[in-house]
Structure formats: structure tokens, C-alpha cells
Amino acid sequence: MAQDFRLPGRGRIDRKKPIAFTFNGRTVGGYEGDTLASALLASGIRLMGRSFKYHRPRGVLTHGADEPNALFQVDRGTGRADPNNRATVVEAVAGLTVSSQNHWPSLEHDIGQVNDLVAPVLTAGFYYKTFMWPRSFWDKFYEPAIRAAAGLGVAPDAPDADRYVHRNTHCDVLVVGAGPAGLAAALAASEAGKRVILADEQAEMGGSLLADLTSTIDGKPASAFVAEALKTLAGRANVTLLSRTTAFGYYNHNHVVLTERVTDHLAAPDPKLPRERLWQVRAKEVVLATGAHERPLGFADNDRPGIMLADSVRTYVNRYAVAPGRRIVFATNGASAYRAAADAKAVGLDVTLVDLRPEAEIGPERALLSGIELLAGHTVVGSTGGKAVTGLIVAPLSGGSVGARRTLACDCVGMSGGWTPAVHLFSQSRGKLTFRTEIDAFVPGTSVQAERSAGACKGTYDLASILAEGWAAGADAAGAPSTRAFAATPATPTGFKAARVLPTDADPKNVRAFLDFQNDVTAKDIGLAVREGFESVEHVKRYTTNSMATDQGKTSNMAALGLVSEILAKDIPQVGTTTFRPPYTPVTFGAIVGTARGETFDPIRTAPVHEWAVKQGAKFENVSLWRRAWYFPKPGEDMHAAVARECRAVRESVGLLDASTLGKIEVVGPDAAEFMNRMYPNGWTKLEPGKCRYGLMLKEDGFIFDDGIVARMAPDRFHVTTSTGGAPRVMAHMEDYLQTEWPDLDVFLTSITEEWGVIAVQGPRAREVIAPFVTGIDLSPQAFPQMTVREGEILGVPTRLMRVSFTGELGFEINVPADFTQAVWEALFGYGQRFGITPYGTEAMHVLRAERGFIIVGQETDGTVTPDDVGLSGMVSKAKKDFVGKRSLARPDMARADRKQLVGLLSADGRTVLEEGAQIVADTRQALPMTMLGHVTSSYLSPTLNHPIALAVVSGGRARMGETLFVTTPAGFTAVKVVAPVFLDPEGKRVEGLVEGGVHA
Amino acid sequence: MLLVPCPYCGPRPEVEFRCGGEAHIARPADPDALDDAAWAEYLFARTSPKGLHAERWLHAHGCGRWFNALRNTVSDAFITTYEMGQPRPDIAGDR
């Protein structure tokens, strides 16, 4: 398309570098330096979207980060499409596929526009009031229907093809914003050699000065000042300049997070570059120079395409060399729009200015209007047009009454309702805002962190003052206070007369003056909310959704606040203000996630025999960060068949388990036994070196925290094992007591989890399998009984050999240095072939221990289970005066007969495998809600017994042996019989190994 | 993210630490001497002051040592740190 609205001979676009992209299928031309918005305006395209709720035609309202209307789907190729991009900040790049949002079938003809006709019912709180009943309709009908009809862009359906990285850095002074205040601050701060980072969200640094063709600073044009300042800063080794970088979050202790857009502006970026870089900056001092946002004016139909902010008109004309229209009416309540009008007039556009203020209240800005018609003391009561504005309806004000209407024909309106300092980051830093009535704005008040604001974000609008303030702030931040005066001419036109909704002669019921353009909230909605009793601005916001859209109300917050204050006749500070929260502008998920995706999402811990298990075709499961072999299917086997085979092998011959993931802590020192006595309910003093004991660990509340075998290696040395997932928390728990409660104990704790690999050899043939390889240890049952530990060698490698069993069978746990574990494993596996040795995984381990009724912490326990609840009161020493958890066990509640106790459950039909977590009741005919007695904690089909078995915790369970209870299943209740929580070998004879003829009786 | 001043390692980011809650709640020397209410008080009752708060911190992913810190719960400023077992310093002020 021809760029009919491109102005000759000006602007910061590069006319030597034309580009083209498509918008809704049409090719649009532009130049490097354009945004999507400026390129579309250059081609005369003003209709850029449909509004969220009423589907009203909308054009661009702003020229920057505050844009609520022009939101586009931007497609850079497969995996590179994302919605809700602001047309005013996305740089125009060759080859982009851009489309507008929230319309069907097309932007020009949108069915949803019917919402605009029924607008009278779509008022504040409409959703709350309409879709309340029946409740079940919400999930199934209302919400899907509303989401389909509303919503903004389309979520991408392919994985993000780009790469994102994080970078951490420190600096002395972080300056946010590179407008006049930020540039001056960076110059001052870097002069003294401090490490300075200057970050600015735009492609080019300079802020408002980039659109200022009339001001001079120290005798030079503003653009020359910018160029010289940037050249000076770039020449200083202590300065980092980050353009296209938004400081979006200000967190504790001057932790400021920035997102840098690295490649979006490049048509063919180097594939080595990330798309975005997230900077985590820890700054000693921060200077906020984030500028201000212009306010729209509230009048009927103030949202037609072509109606935009006055300073945006000026920016499009001066910076982008685009005429947003040929006949422009400026409507204002203050001085700054005069400068915009003068600049538009200077490029030959037809300009009229309407000022709400009477002639007498207009200041020196009046002089800027040479040759421009001024309608002072006029209000705006509406606009004409459809998909583009065709006229602005104005009327004179006199003595509070609205005079005769008059329509000013135009194709663009530049409105200015005054200015709102961008205090978002200051507010995020938890600084306290104060209201300055004379500028009708909240400005930074009391600081909490090491930061200071300068320039327009502090309510300072005069260029010379902004520069001086910026310099002083930068010097102060660098710890070398100094001042510098800047000569800036001409004087900046400042000041405005606060106006919420402009006076009108229309029936207020028929006036839709939009405050929040993105969420389609009108002044009428705010009024309704207040009449319905919402007086806190936070409630009004949520009820009306004002400023709750992705723009977070940058152009609407103050308008709503002012209106509430006006209706309630309370001062603005009494009505309150919004607390701004990160992010300042939307941040891609990619930038937040960084490299933590796919394989690098989480660290993976693998056991020493992991590679071997992979080669054997093992299936794996995640246990905390560990990846453990789950089962080892043979060709044609499903999980069930594999687990059954593995279990049978252990019961009938011998199996091998990689148990290296068990947590291991060495407790060493003269006071080791005393420490163990205090940490565990068990007694340790009498445990001789060479013996093992099952250790149950409680927290101070008396509930089971972890468990594991403890071997006493020497009088002053314990080898403690923990559950796989529990190792870090057990270590932390022990360290906490050791360092903070009993620092007098001479004990050292060392995590040895990764030092020792552990091979569990379990089954009646276990001794025969290990015997040929073990030296220095008498393996005979008499010399090496159950629950003992011996030190010797296996294959010439040192071992801590434990005779322990988590399966109920004769078994050994061979601790060997991790690096030798696979070699030992392979030797045992090779030799064990004659016994049909079988590697087994965690699933078989779970089944085998459940058959014997051994608990797993976290499965049978849930943080509310005592030793007695799971039948382990025998582990609790009666003789010890104190241990962690002892006092809590003496509470009456801990001894109640109706506590949930561990029991076994057998399905009455002999077939049903219960669901873990299923609830248990005594009587299925009782009234709802039923009394639930407990739940199933473990459930398997036992390959050894050939019927289902389950463990459960049941209220008063041990007194219910033989009772029939009922368990929920997906098909209804099923009957179960309560039995003791041990299904095999209740006397524990099997750990002694072979009974007769190599098989168990 | 807080910048936590480990007295042994210097200032380090919060992700390296674990906050252990209110400081100066010593485990009773003879728990059996406490009635249930007093024991429950020890176990569960903690203050949540607005302003200065003495807390236990563990430099878990650093030196592994516990220490006490005075932190202002309003501004999050760390006023001082001190060794386990030392009494709370007598410091006024809220920044």
C-alpha cells in the first residue's frame, strides 16, 4: 500500500531501508525505525482492532507501552507466534505476519459488534449478576461461551522455537529510562567511575526528546543533545547501555528484573542469539526516570479510530514522519497539547484546538497557536464516524451550562487530559505515594529502598528542571552529590486543569465515555459501581474490571480514581490508589522460564547402575530428583507381568535392586550416640558396633518424619540411611538441632549419599550369589545374623555389607564406593545367572514390602501418623528421658482409641484391586455425608499370594480385625475384610533363607 | 529477592537460604515438666510483628550454618546478624 500519510524530510525512520509486512493479509510498507502502528498509520490504516467487550472499532490510542487498543497477533514463523502485542512497541520488520484480534469473521465485518447494540445490559458487574445461577452452569456453559466470545489473541499452538537466557549482574547505579532525566542521571552517575546500567524500553534512547524538534538544550537541538549524551556514555567503559530493555519488576533489596528483546527487530537474526535476555540486576542504587503517561479525555464516543492522545499525534508527526490525519482537532484541558498542535500545523496539517479552560486560564502556551483556531471554554460532547472518526462535537461552556453543539469535521483527534507520572516501579519498590493536588497526580513520596525518581515520573514536566533533576539524582546515586543547570528553550508548556468526564448536555444514561479502552469500561460503569456500594477503588476496579487488562490501566487508573472521588465527594487520597505490581508491561513466558525447559527443566540424579538399567530396557520413575528403575520388562511383557516375574524371582531365588538412592548420613564424633538418642525415639546406647537397627524419626510434634536402617560402625560412628526423597530434609533437621539446640555436642554430620552405591541382593539364594566375591567377612548365619553390618571387601573393593531386608527374604545391602558399584553389580549379575538372578525395580520393591507389611514414609504416613498408629510403638524407647517428639506423644490425643491405625484389607470378592487413596466407610446405607473411617494407603495384586492386598489407615483399626468395611471404587462400594497388616510370613522366618531343598515350605 | 547478609559468607541471594522462623525459642530443657498448653505454646505459637523481628536463617546452599538476624518485616531490611546462642541485640529503629 502507498504510504500516503508519510511526511517528507523528517523523522527518525531510515528511508534508505524500506520494509514490508502483512496486516490481515494486506502488504503494508514502512521503514526501519517504524513501529507497526506508525507504518499502518502511514498507509492510512486506522482501524486496528475490536474492543474486548463491545467489539467496537478501535484504532491506536498511544505511541508507547501504555497502548490499550491496538493489540496484534504477530507471527514470525512456526513456534514464533504470539498474541496481544502492542502495535505501538513492536518494531516493523520485513516479513512479519500481523493480524488484528477479537473479531469474526473479519476486522471490517465483526458479528460481535452486536454486543455494542445490547450494551445497556452489559454494564458493570454484568458477569457477576447474570451468570450466578445455576452454579453448575458456570463450568459447562457460561465460562466456555464467554471465553469463546471474548478473549484477545490466540494462544500459540506450537512449542516456542526461540531460546531465552538469563543473566545476573551487579551495578552501582541502575538508571531506568533514557529520556532527558535518565540521560542526565546516567551522565552524572558515570562521571565518577561508578558501574552504571542505563536501560530503556525503546529501540532508540532519548525518550520524549526523540519527538521534540523545537527544544534546544544548552544551545543545541534536543536530538543533538541525545546523540552527544549517548556518545559520551558509550565511550565510558563503566557504562552498559541496554535499549529494547524493559525494567518490569522492582523487588526486594534493589533486585530489579529487566527483559531485553534481542532479536525481534531483526528480519534474519543470528541463530546463535537468544530472542530475549532476562537481566537480574542487583543495584546498589536506582534512579527511576520512567516518564509520564498522557490521559485521554472522557466524552461520549471518545474511542473511535483516529482519536488518540495529543502527544501521540506529535510523536507520529515528528519521530515517525507520519500524519495520523490531515484535519486534526486537538481537545485538551492543559498546555502540552498546544505544542502538539503547533508541530502538526508546522507540517501543513489543518489544525483546530479546543480547550476546556476559559481564555483567561490559558497561559503562555497561547503563543504557540499562531494561525490555529482556538475554541477556548469549550467542552467535547461526542464524536461522529464509524470505523474512523469523521467529526468532533463540541459546545461552549458558560457559567456551568453547555451551549449550542457544533461538529468540527476531522479525520484525527488529539486529546489530552493531563499527565500521570509512571510511578509503577516506585510503587513496586514498596515506596509510599503522595498526592499532589496542584498537578492532580500521585508522585513518589517516602522511599523504602535505595532509589530516587527524577523527571516526569516525579511530576516534573519542565525540560530544564527535568534535566537538572536527573543530573542531581544520578550524582546522588553515585555518592558524589552535585548539581548542574541546563538551559532549555523554549519553556515547556505545562499545567492542566483536572477533568474527569467532560461536561455534556446529553442524558448521562446515553453517554458512553470510555475510561478503560482495553476492558471497555465507561464512566457510567464506574458510577454504577459506586451507586451499588463499592467505595474502595480496589473493589471498583475488580467489579468493573477497570484497569484490570493487560495494559494494567496505564491510561485509565487516574480517571477511575478521580471519578470515584468526585462521586463520593472525597479527596483522592481518601479514596486510595492502586498498588502497582510486576510486571510493568507483559513479559513472555519464555523470558521467565529461560533455559529451564525440556532437558534442563530440573536436574536429574541417576544412580550408579543407571546406564546398565537403561541398556536392559528398564522403565524409570521419578523419585524426588532421582530417576529410579521402575521395572525391567522383557519383550512382550507389560508392567504387571514384569513386576510379577520380578517379585517371584526374589521370593523363589534371588533379585538385585539398585538401592543407591537411599539417603546416607554419617554421624561421627564422641557424642554421636548421645546425639542419636536425642534425635530418634529408639535407644542407641546399647547398640553394639556391627549391629543395625531400624530407625524411626519423628518431628517435635510426635509424627513420623522419616525412617531407615542405621548401622553402628564404631562407638563414635553411625551410618544412617534415610528414604530416597527424605535425605535432604533429614540432614537439615539433624543440622538444625545440632547447631541451634545442642551446639555443645561434639558431632559431625556428613552426607555420604553419593559416596556409597548400594546393591540390594534379596532372596533365598542371596548368600550364595555374593559369597564368591566377599573377602574378610564370615557370611555364615551364625557369624553374620540379620540386622548386622560387617566391613570387608567385595571384588577387592571396600564394602560396608549389611544383612538387612526390605523384602522379607534373606538379603544383603552391599555398600560399595559409587564408582565401583556397576562393576560389582555386573559381577553379581553374571555369576547369579545360574540362580536366575533378576534385576527388579521400585515397583516390585513396593509390592514385596507390602506383602510383608513394611511401611513407606509418605505412603502409609502423611505427617499426622504416630509410631503407634502404624504398629511401631516398640521402636519408641520407654527408658529415655527425652528425644525429639517424646513430649508430643504424651498428649492425650496421641493415645485416642479412634486414631487411624494401620491395617490390612482383603477384598471380599478376592479380585478387586483397591485404589490407593480410596475412602473407607462402615455402612454404605448411612445418610450423606458419610462418616469416613480412613483410606487405602497401598494396594497391589500380590504375585506371591495371587490375590489383591491392601494397607490402609482406619479409625480404631486394630480393634476391627475381621470386620467387613466398604471402600469406594469407580464402580461403587466394594466390601473388604480387615486383617493384620502383614500378608506373608508373619513370624519373619524367611529372612533366615533356605528352609528345605532350596524352596520355602 | 532478598539479599541476605550471611555473617560467614557475606551478602548472598535469598535462594541460597532457608528461613527458620522466629529466633530465641529454645527447646525446653525438660519437656515433661511442661503441661500440654505450655508444650503447645512452645511448638506452635510464634509472633508476627510489624517491624523488627529476630529470625533464624540457614545458609543452606552456602556455608551450611545457622545464624540469627534482625529483619524489619515492613521494609525487609536486615538490621544485623548474630551468632546462634547470642542474645537479641538491643537495637531500636525501623529501617
Ligand SMILES: [Zn+2]
Ligand atoms: Zn554462609
